[in-house]
Each structure stands twice: as C-alpha cells, then as structure tokens.
Amino acid sequence: MEGPLGTAALIINSRGEYLLHLRDNIPGICDPGTWSLLGGGREGDEETPEAAITRELKEEVGLVLPGLKRYAVVPAHVADATDDLITVFLGRWDGAAETLPLTEGIMVRWFSASVIPRLVMCPWAQAVIERYEQGKGSCAE
Template identity: 55%
Template sequence: MRDDEIKGTGALLVNAAGQYLLHLRDDIPGICDPGAWSLIGGNREPGEGLEETIQRELWEEAELVVPALKRFTVVGSTGPDGVVKGFVQVFRGRWDGDVAGLPLSEGIMLHWFEPEIVPRLRMSQWAQEAIRRDRACAPV
C-alpha cells in the first residue's frame, strides 16, 4: 500500500515487561472510537509524512518522544457497520516511562496493560488488530 493511501497513524508502544501502552479516548460524539481504549495516534495533516505524523501526535497528546519507532503494520479502520473507512500505519517502539508523569492533552488517561487483559477491553478495532498481529510475532 502506498503512503498516500494511508491517512492515520498509531503508536504501538511496548515496555520491557511486554505491556502495551493504551490511551482511553474521550467519550464524546464526533470522534473516532469514543470511550474506547486505543493507541496514541491520529490523522495526517496536508503535506505531512507518516513518520512526521506519528511523532507530532505523540508530542501533541502526551509530550512523548519515541525516536526509534519502526513501521510495523497497516490495519483497516472500520466504522460501526464494519466497513473499512480508512487505513492506519501502526508504528512499533519501546518506551519504559511512567505514564503518570505525562501531561495528557487529549483523552482520559494512559495505562500499561498486560497482553492477556487487552481482549477484555473495549477497544478500537484497528488497535486490537495491531496488538493481535504483534502477539502473533512475539516469542512464546
């Protein structure tokens, strides 16, 4: 898939303990996946590359800088009807920080979750799929 076909980005951040950093989104009308756990991320601005987008979103939402992000996978973002409405480039990286020290400017909270807990959460479909793919690659 070409970069210009992808409008969204997400950061799949994993710590040394193998936990995933998830972002609880605001529960307000008009936003994607309201009230659901998701990855930090967002849509591109005109003329912006995918790497620039994810770094900007991490900074805007939590003043977080993760320089060693790598492209991991592209997932489809679906609407309530199950139809794909766009594509999200998921970047993967490691971050071992304390989420309590981050100044969250969007959403309700950030939290580290054990992989076994993720399927029990109310999550955005695309973020859950990205974690499923990551788990499939993880050593047993």
C-alpha cells in the same frame, strides 16, 4: 493526499505491556470511550506518516520516541477494509504512563496482553495487538 491518513503507535515496554489511551466518550470522534493506541491523522499533503506520528505523540502526551519503525498498515474499520487506513508504528518506552502530560482523552496506562480482551477496545487497535502477540513483533507492511 496519497497513502494512509491515520497514524498510530504500538508502544511496548520491557515487561511486554502495551501503552493504551482511553479516548474521550464524546460524539463526533472516532471510537469514543474505547482504549486505543496513541496517534492521529496526517495534516496537509506534505506531512509523512513518520512526521505525523512524531507530532501526534508529542502533542498528545509529550512523548518523543526515537527509533519508531513502521509495523503495519491496517483498516480503520476491522469489519470492512475501507479506504480509511492507519499506518501503525512500533516503539519501545519504559516510562511511567501516569507521568505523561495528557492533552487529549481521559488517561494512558500500561496493560499486559492478558488484560486486553477484557477492555472496551477500539477494534482495529485490538486487532493490531493480537497480530503483534501472534507474531511477537515481526515488522511487516
């Protein structure tokens, strides 16, 4: 499979808050017990990052977001740029997080940028939010 295997969605509402997902704190999963972006891995050689993020959002929280745009490709491990890359998509949604039918993880919630540094965050997801805050969303890959 060519290209990044992982996908994630940086979802922002009209108040500038970020939709974050509290991951299960169980052994064997990536970044257990941290707040992160929704998303997941591509399945099979033929699945594009766009198809993967669309599938993951629908599977994890029943969310269909038309108009997702590629925002960045980031390493899954901030400390070292490994071959594990994540394609991050930027999307807008103004719904109530608590109404989403969560099928993975503990919960999803909206957070303002000022709260993000106080959360136990997945490092790459925190880096993506910081990047967005610094550039206020200019799309670049």
